[in-house]
Amino acid sequence: MTTERQWRVAVLGPGGVGGLVGALLARAGHRVTFLSGPETVRTVQEHGMHVRSGMFGEFTVKAQADTELREPVDLCLVTVKQNILGAAVDRVPPAALGDGLVVPLLNGIEHPAVLRERYRPELVVPGVIRVASNRVAPGSIEHGSPFVDIDLASATTPPEQLDALAAILNDAGIQAKTRDDESAMLWGKLFFLAPFALLTTHHQCSVGSLRTDHRAELTDLVTEIAALNPASDIEAALRFYDAFPPEAKSSMQRDAEAGRPLELDAIGGALLRIAQQHTIPMPLTERLVTALTPLADGAAAESRS
Ligand SMILES: NC(=O)c1ccc[n+]([C@@H]2O[C@H](COP(=O)([O-])OP(=O)(O)OC[C@H]3O[C@@H](n4cnc5c(N)ncnc54)[C@H](OP(=O)(O)O)[C@@H]3O)[C@@H](O)[C@H]2O)c1
Structure with a gap:
């Protein structure tokens, strides 16, 4: 030591x-x-x-x-x-x-x-x-x-x-x-993580498929979430996903596949609460959170496998 x-x-x-x-x-x-x-x-x-x-x-x-x-x-x-x-x-x-x-x-x-x-x-x-x-x-x-x-x-x-x-x-x-900045640190991680987690779990796809087959939706979601915080760098987020190994999956997606509870509230729910405070519309995030809610407690996993 x-x-x-x-x-x-x-x-x-x-x-x-x-x-x-x-x-x-x-x-x-x-x-x-x-x-x-x-x-x-x-x-x-x-x-x-x-x-x-x-x-x-x-x-x-x-x-x-x-x-x-x-x-x-x-x-x-x-x-x-x-x-x-x-x-x-x-x-x-x-x-x-x-x-x-x-x-x-x-x-x-x-x-x-x-x-x-x-x-x-x-x-x-x-x-x-x-x-x-x-x-x-x-x-x-x-x-x-x-x-x-x-x-x-x-x-x-x-x-x-x-x-x-x-x-x-x-x-x-x-x-x-x-x-130096706690809020910027926590937001930075959530901003990169949320689109990746919500979309790979919803579409049950890897990041390689996400950034090619669902590119427009990915860009729309990153842009929608970026509106919550002026420190968000949309281009940096997209470059980050492009640099991932194509087979990479999010941990939310792995949890969904294994039938474990999802951190949906910590990720999607938190975004919707910020949006509500500032009356910023987030239709895409809301739709994804609603669609994933039945999986949030892990109970619905069997019907997906
Ligand atoms: N894993 C990653 O690669 C990774 C990467 C970045 C961020 N994160 C974040 O890190 C956090 C932890 O994730 P994780 O993947 O490490 O989770 P995890 O592997 O599921 O581990 C959670 C642990 O919590 C324990 N636990 C459950 N209920 C408990 C209770 N009532 N009291 C005390 N311990 C309890 C579990 O114990 P048992 O072992 O007894 O079941 C388990 O060991 C999450 O927010 C995740 O998003 C994870």
């Missing part, structure tokens, strides 16, 4: 993101506790957290696991999906957290406010992660992307705390950097 001290880290939601980042921090020498339901807790206690990664190799770390946080930490990563965030945070009582930073890596833009209502606002440091990583079984993670990048920004936390956090992530092999 090249950082000065061992951090006490909790990971709420040891899935594709939390399992990978938590395992990398444990491998770097930090004291990591994974917080989840009883089955995953038992598995991690007995077998550790297993990672298979082209970038980091195959390794297993020993780690603590519990159904609830019982002692203060320096850092609590929040890596559950948005649809279960409300129930999951019960596992991290504010009194148990101490002065630990709360770092959500969820997609979406509304969860930081939810966390700042529950925890002291100056502790909440939103992050945006770029990675492709899957929880294939409890305590077992497959990391496919040749990168793990995390951006951190907080409107409420002193910058030196963000720098210290970025340093331990970098030390663990993650490309972490701090940014």
Whole structure:
């Protein structure tokens, strides 16, 4: 470990993101506790957290696991999906957290406010992660992307705390950097993600098909969403999709295919709420959200397969 001290880290939601980042921090020498339901807790206690990664190799770390946080930490990563965030945070009582930073890596833009209502606002440091990583079984993670990048920004936390956090992530092999503007960081991710997620899930197609067979609809949707925020760069978004490997799928689409709940509310729902606040019409987004709503809780997956 090249950082000065061992951090006490909790990971709420040891899935594709939390399992990978938590395992990398444990491998770097930090004291990591994974917080989840009883089955995953038992598995991690007995077998550790297993990672298979082209970038980091195959390794297993020993780690603590519990159904609830019982002692203060320096850092609590929040890596559950948005649809279960409300129930999951019960596992991290504010009194148990101490002065630990709360770092959500969820997609979406509304969860930081939810966390700042529950925890002291100056502790909440939103992050945006770029990675492709899957929880294939409890305590077992497959990391496919040749990168793990995390951006951190907080409107409420002193910058030196963000720098210290970025340093331990970098030390663990993650490309972490701090940014000045929290809202711009969160919007930037949502703006790129939403058209890709909504359209690939709706049409059940890869990005290669999306950008050729559905190009006009993709451009219309990017343009419609861009109207919500003047910082949106339409051309950059389209270039971003054009640079993806053609076979790439969105995680919402993979969730739909597997019959898992979708983060439809965190992505499409959040856009419609902003639009409503500013009375901006979003007919295409609204149509896609309506069409995908029957799949949102995962129940309709069987009828699609
Ligand atoms: N995966 C990626 O490549 C990726 C990339 C960028 C952004 N993201 C974003 O990162 C966030 C997390 O996604 P993910 O793919 O890591 O999700 P995931 O693989 O489904 O993992 C979610 C984890 O939450 C746990 N969980 C469920 N209910 C819980 C509860 N009540 N208390 C505590 N833990 C609970 C699950 O535990 P069990 O293991 O026990 O089921 C699972 O380990 C999402 O917002 C996603 O959009 C993901």
